[in-house]
Amino acid sequence: MSFQKKIKSLMLSSGLILALVLTLTPGAALAEKPIKIGLIDPYTGAAAAFGKPALICWKIAVDEFNARGGLNGRKIELITRDSKFKADEALAHARELLLKERVDFIGGTTSSSVALAVSEFLRKKKKLFMVSISRSHRITGEKGHKYIFRGCPSAAIEGLAGGYYAASTPYKKWYIIGDDYEYGHSIAENFWKGLKQLKPDVELVGETWPKVRETDYTSYLTAIEGKKPEAVFTAFGASGLIPFSKQAKLFGLYEKFPVFCFGLGDSVFPKALKQNTPVGAFAATNYTSYYPDTPANKAFVKKYVAYTTKEGKPDPYPSGIAAFGPYCAAKFLTEAILKAGSVDTEKVIKALEGLTIQAAVGPITMRACDHQAMTPVFWGKLAKVSGYPFPIMTEIVETPADKVMPTCQEIVAARKAAKSK
């Protein structure tokens, strides 16, 4: 091929790429001096199913803010970046959002290690970070600081509540299996802590940590039986819960052992698992569309359905992890901006500390000492209920956050210990 031809084809192809990029770029908002919030979540890869509903809920909260006239007319603009579920990628985007886009706040993050990496960066840059999905207790615990807030629950709340709940059952010999990453370890650690507190004679007969993104749990499943536990706690997150549950069902794990699993109560998993959702398993979430049956909850579901319908896929079962949590986080931030009457980081921090929002599960307060939202947890037993396309939780036990959250003294001590290390 001659050089001219090469150049011609290169120009043609770069033109094509440019056209592609332009058509895919959403029209930039042209509002005057908007308040910018940078959102970092996975939109590609295995965890993209969490990033999308989260974005919808951030949009709901932001639209509510803008509809009320914004902050003296200033509207909020969301700028999204794809974390690809990787810490270094997310960190690079956090830099770009802060230094180039000059965003006022940063929110999002699904993976806990991503949250930790971004958190440390924003601590140094003194910018407010609102975590909306990541669960590890370390984020607002020992690694927490002035600039990080979490509007969704932490694994400390959800795990400990699970431990207390499990302590009310007769099982003594336990087996733990979970995703080998920050979230898996964090929720298992807290579950065990709670269980041990109320029932000191429980015994851990075995634990195993398959790699994240494992596709085949067969060998792990057969290995569980060899340890002859009385009950199994599964600590899977965004990555492993679906394939694990599916294969566990094939194995009859749920018939053989009582299984406790946090995420299975959340609609995001049963929605995909459908009839493969294990009936009879003990499950939990931080929010369901069917409990509590209050006008506030109905209103939230209605709004969520309206937004998902606009996106082409009406969804009457908003997820607690991927939708409700991010909504609360976004709500905390937008309410705090209004309350502070400013986008100044220090003022918004002041406004956030102790702020209470009215949410679908009742009022939720942002604890001032550790910047952790005090949101309740719901544990229950999965059962088929007519009218629902997948098994839902029944005999729900609601645990309020203040019963299971580490105390402020504990948080202070943990942070001190982490610093001196």
Added chain:
Amino acid sequence: MQAERKNSAAKWLYGAITALVLIILPFVLEKGFSEYYLYLATKIMVWALFAMSFNLALGYGGMMSFGHAAFFGIGAYTCSLLLVKTSCPLPLAFVIAPFVAAGAGVIIGFFSVRIKGVFYFATITLSFAQLAYILAFKWRSFTFGDDGIQGIPIPALISTDETYINYYFFALIIIVICIYVLWKIVKSPFGLMLRSLRENPERATFVGMKVENYRLIAFVISAFFSGIAGVLYAFLETAISPDILFWSMSGEVILMGLLGGMHIFLGPALGATIMVLLNSFITSYTEYWGMVLGIALILIVLFFPKGVGGLMLEQYQKWMKRKGV
């Protein structure tokens, strides 16, 4: 003679211009655009060093390593762990890290360099690198597992908390020295020998040289400089995770080498520049960044098989010839 002198004068001129650009660049970027571009420029330099170190193995040694993430990651982890867990002073940690990476290079290289098949070589290096990844991931008590290491303590002099300018120059000086050393190695009798071995391994054995030794030395040097790139990366990002040891990282550096042109000294640096820029700009414009990147790569393979660097060099030589005539 005269032409040669003219040539060397031209070289000095180009060198001076490049130096001037590199020195002025950060001030222009920071004042004219934003600090982010300064960060990006530093990132490009770090990746360029990594890609060029890697290319000593691939382009010059003919060794298609699919495990260079190990050396990069070991450099970054060694330095970061020393700084976080011990009271080791930074300069010492900085010096130890590349030697540890080179040590890993000796071990991996010892077993690998005698493997002649391209894909077998790729797989054995990949396997060793994955072991390093698994170790970093699973040994939570020592490496912090997938939490990674955040907040690596960096002295105020080169800290990036306020501005990237200081770190830019720090990295620039180290990288320029490294590239100069790499250049000297490539141009030395050792480098020439390495290339002749790559072209014709049978003949070289016939002459009675120990092919493996040459390959091993090249591999270890490559690991050493990759380790330095890793340290610079850790300081730039101030946080690392096991992701930097994962095979996709090795894949990325191969991509850079091929993209820029592996038979040209500065080719991989060009590849690194293109990849880093593509990555940070496409991802801000579209969530379908993979599509754009993929199509761009396919077009390059189909139309510019010598890499972008190869194409530029070709055109430059043609232009020089035309001028000469």
Added chain:
Amino acid sequence: MGFDASMLFVQFISGLSRAMILFLMSSGLTLVFGVMGVVNFAHGAFYMIGAYLAFTLTEILTGFVGFWVALLIAPTIVCLIGGLVEVLLLRRIYEKEHLLQILLTYALIFVFNDIIKMIWGVDLRIVSLPPALGGFFTFFGHSFPVYYFFIIGVGGTVALLLWLLLKKTRFGKLLRASAERRDMVGLLGYNVGGLFTLVFVMATWLGGLSGAVIAPTVRLSLGMDMEIIIECFIVVIVGGLGNIWGALLGALIAGQIYAFGILFVPKYAMAFLFILAAVIIIFRPYGLLGKPAQARG
């Protein structure tokens, strides 16, 4: 640790079912390399497309029929895509360096991932099993899913068919001949281009089939191709690049190493495969069943 014999047997079966999936994938990879000399990084993408197609097909046609139709149609669509890729792209770079082929097939991974995202979106998806295959057997107090025996059956059948194809047919002889001496096939008067297209179509069919077969046991997600491809490369290399029986042997070893690794040293189970690969390459630098001449690639 008390492990009874039945426990070990169950673990063995689980290793076998994993091996069969790995074999289905690796046979396609190694076939393409053996005949065409191309290492196809995008092989995993075809597997992923197969899985997503199986999802759509079983959603349209539910029940037992749907599953079987999916098992047949999904790989067929995949291999048509494979044919297109060969004709439009790969064909242009056979004469060029290996490394360019890697670059090209690596680029295809990005493109296919985004195409899947455009068509299927990012929701969590799973493929339902027909009830007949959904149960589990119990022996000596240990249970094992019926479906894993089905996977083993599919793997065995494919291995048998490949054996028949290679040993008993003219086409098979041609394939073996071209794997030994690539340059000879053209000299013998065969249409090399056509042969290459056919082989690539076959390989992508196998890739699509493995995707469709594994779909009911996993979660479909973007990037699922990358989760399996590295393991398949190791299987292929350990067995001997270009050798189908090597791929089978490699897959069997990889499957068992993994299954028993988890039983005894769960924490570092995933490391064993890499250690094994390194050791085998050190002692057999052309794989277990490979020939030294082919190692150069």
